[in-house]
Amino acid sequence: MKPIQVGLLGVGTVGSGTFKVLARNQNEIKSRAGRGIAITMVADLDVARAQAVVGAGVTVVADARAVIANPEIDIVVELIGGYGIARQLVLEAIAAGKHVVTANKALLAVHGTEIFAAAHARGVMVAFEAAVAGGIPIIKALREGLAANSIQWIAGIINGTTNFILSEMRDKGLDFGVALKDAQRLGYAEADPTFDIEGVDAAHKATLMSAIAFGIPVQFDKAHVEGITQLAATDIKYAEQLGYRIKLLGITKRTPQGIELRVHPSLVPAKRLIANVEGAMNAVMVNGDAVGTTLYYGKGAGAEPTASAVIADLVDITRLHTADAAQRVPHLAFHPDAMSDLRVLPMSEVVTSYYLRLRVADEAGVLAQVTGIVADAGISIDAVLQREADEVGGEGGATEGTQGVPQTDLIILTHDTREGTMNAAIARMQALPSVLAPITRIRKEELA
Numbered sequence: 277m278k279p280i281q282v283g284l285l286g287v288g289t290v291g292s293g294t295f296k297v298l299a300r301n302q303n304e305i306k307s308r309a310g311r312g313i314a315i316t317m318v319a320d321l322d323v324a325r326a327q328a329v330v331g332a333g334v335t336v337v338a339d340a341r342a343v344i345a346n347p348e349i350d351i352v353v354e355l356i357g358g359y360g361i362a363r364q365l366v367l368e369a370i371a372a373g374k375h376v377v378t379a380n381k382a383l384l385a386v387h388g389t390e391i392f393a394a395a396h397a398r399g400v401m402v403a404f405e406a407a408v409a410g411g412i413p414i415i416k417a418l419r420e421g422l423a424a425n426s427i428q429w430i431a432g433i434i435n436g437t438t439n440f441i442l443s444e445m446r447d448k449g450l451d452f453g454v455a456l457k458d459a460q461r462l463g464y465a466e467a468d469p470t471f472d473i474e475g476v477d478a479a480h481k482a483t484l485m486s487a488i489a490f491g492i493p494v495q496f497d498k499a500h501v502e503g504i505t506q507l508a509a510t511d512i513k514y515a516e517q518l519g520y521r522i523k524l525l526g527i528t529k530r531t532p533q534g535i536e537l538r539v540h541p542s543l544v545p546a547k548r549l550i551a552n553v554e555g556a557m558n559a560v561m562v563n564g565d566a567v568g569t570t571l572y573y574g575k576g577a578g579a580e581p582t583a584s585a586v587i588a589d590l591v592d593i594t595r596l597h598t599a600d601a602a603q604r605v606p607h608l609a610f611h612p613d614a615m616s617d618l619r620v621l622p623m624s625e626v627v628t629s630y631y632l633r634l635r636v637a638d639e640a641g642v643l644a645q646v647t648g649i650v651a652d653a654g655i656s657i658d659a660v661l662q663r664e665a666d667e668v669g670g671e672g673g674a675t676e677g678t679q680g681v682p683q684t685d686l687i688i689l690t691h692d693t694r695e696g697t698m699n700a701a702i703a704r705m706q707a708l709p710s711v712l713a714p715i716t717r718i719r720k721e722e723l724a
């Protein structure tokens with residue numbers, strides 16, 4: 277089957293990331309979607325820059341309407357932003373019978389009612405996973421994964437720029453303005469960064485989540501919006517001393533009276549996971565009556581994280597294009613005839629770093645023998661510690677063991693090593709007469 281044809285409007289930060297990720301992972305994406313997905317035409321006011329991104333094989337035009345008018349195009353991806361021309365283009369694409377994917381939360385939060393109604397009437401989809409919390413699949417979680425629940429509340433760090441600014445100010449003592457410039461340079465900020473720092477962007481996203489969670493129309497005009505520009509460093513400091521962090525939260529909550537929809541700086545207990553979400557990272561907590569509280573964390577801004585969500589929507593729409601319902605969403609995500617034969621590694625081939633603890637005789641030359649074996653095996657050592665046996669945090673040295681031999685604990689942290697290599701080295705160390713007990717080995721994961 278010929279690939280589904282995609283037209284891209286706007287080849288900026290997110291547009292470039294989308295093109296790049298789709299090209300890099302095209303085989304895997306095709307196996308999931310059941311059909312290839314190809315960006316065949318793009319529009320950007322800066323034709324030369326766009327052409328440099330997409331290469332000679334893709335048609336580049338300055339006029340976005342030419343993409344919409346192309347009968348070959350099945351899906352239009354709007355990555356221009358703003359409420360102006362983007363609104364016109366999305367409505368025209370819908371009218372032309374194209375499905376639409378957009379990352380434009382401003383547009384949907386303000387004009388969503390009009391746009392979704394037009395799409396419903398025309399029988400096309402408007403998908404917008406990238407519009408809320410970038411790469412975090414929060415729309416899918418709310419709409420599908422939590423469909424059994426009566427959602428009670430949602431609270432999230434949903435603007436990367438402001439969270440980045442608050443983190444940089446707290447950790448590095450950076451100036452507000454400097455931190456904002458960095459966020460702009462890194463591609464996190466909106467075209468108009470006052471949307472970020474005044475809480476407007478977070479309110480756009482909270483508005484969309486509120487609609488999905490509670491089944492209400494999108495009503496940005498009802499949101500309470502406060503940003504971080506009035507926050508004083510003193511309050512950040514005092515909050516810290518009281519055991520709190522200040523975060524810009526987007527909150528929407530069901531109450532007997534109605535729905536709360538608000539964005540403002542909030543003190544959050546420092547021990548909460550969400551209080552430790554730093555930099556441009558986003559995190560969304562969702563409370564449902566059946567599931568309890570759940571937490572979704574990840575990159576909410578930037579070229580490739582946002583592209584990840586745009587492409588997920590492209591895959592969804594491509595699947596829905598497939599006639600056979602049983603085939604639409606493969607049970608294991610990949611279509612049966614496109615399953616991979618990648619093997620599961622035996623543990624001996626797995627690479628991790630290690631924590632080793634050796635109970636050894638406290639005598640000259642033992643450390644050299646042990647580290648000699650490690651070095652022989654080509655294992656690189658990250659840190660070595662000697663501690664008085666059975667006493668964590670002591671000054672080190674010897675203790676009288678049960679057999680009357682002075683003993684000490686050697687703790688070794690290694691860099692990444694194949695498990696097979698480590699097993700062999702451990703066996704050699706275990707055989708040393710000066711190693712008095714079975715060696716403790718705990719694998720270490722940095723999870724970065």
Ligand SMILES: NC(=O)c1ccc[n+]([C@@H]2O[C@H](COP(=O)([O-])OP(=O)(O)OC[C@H]3O[C@@H](n4cnc5c(N)ncnc54)[C@H](O)[C@@H]3O)[C@@H](O)[C@H]2O)c1
Binds near residue numbers: 321339407
């Ligand atoms: N950058 C992020 O991390 C991020 C994350 C989530 C959502 N978004 C949203 O994605 C959208 C795009 O953001 P971005 O950061 O990629 O913006 P960007 O400014 O980097 O890119 C926009 C592109 O659109 C082009 N453009 C402007 N007017 C045009 C027109 N009339 N016709 C054709 N092209 C036109 C510009 O030349 C530019 O290349 C926005 O709605 C934004 O809110 C961005």
Ligand SMILES: N[C@@H](CCO)C(=O)O
Binds near residue numbers: 409436464465472577
């Ligand atoms: N400006 C937005 C981009 C992602 O929506 C942010 O900083 O989170």
Ligand code: NA
Binds near residue numbers: 406407410412415
């Ligand atoms: Na998302």
